[in-house]
Amino acid sequence: MERFVWICLGGAVGTGLRIQQVGTTSLLIPETTRLFLTVGIMGGLTTYSSFSYETLRLAQIGAWGQAWVNVLVTTVLCVGVCFLGIAVGRLIVGVR
Numbered sequence: 253m254e255r256f257v258w259i260c261l262g263g264a265v266g267t268g269l270r271i272q273q274v275g276t277t278s279l280l281i282p283e284t285t286r287l288f289l290t291v292g293i294m295g296g297l298t299t300y301s302s303f304s305y306e307t308l309r310l311a312q313i314g315a316w317g318q319a320w321v322n323v324l325v326t327t328v329l330c331v332g333v334c335f336l337g338i339a340v341g342r343l344i345v346g347v348r
Contacts, residue, residue, distance in 0.1 A: 263296055263299075266295075266299075280345055303322075303326055306322060307319050307322050307323055310322060
């Protein structure tokens, strides 16, 4: 349980620092809802430092193939899902 609390606290600090970089606005989604969804939830799910750490750990133990697969699959999936999310958002909102 202690590890869980430390991870949550670290995530809260990182999310708080990340909010300074958010500058977009939307008339359709209230700012607090947008920040909750994008910076909070999505930011918590897409931790780049975890990806980097996992990749380096694989490289350190000599699992270079797995490290490169991790880099390629993670990058392709992240960009693909981001593209899909933007497309679905535009369909819902009606913006082209």
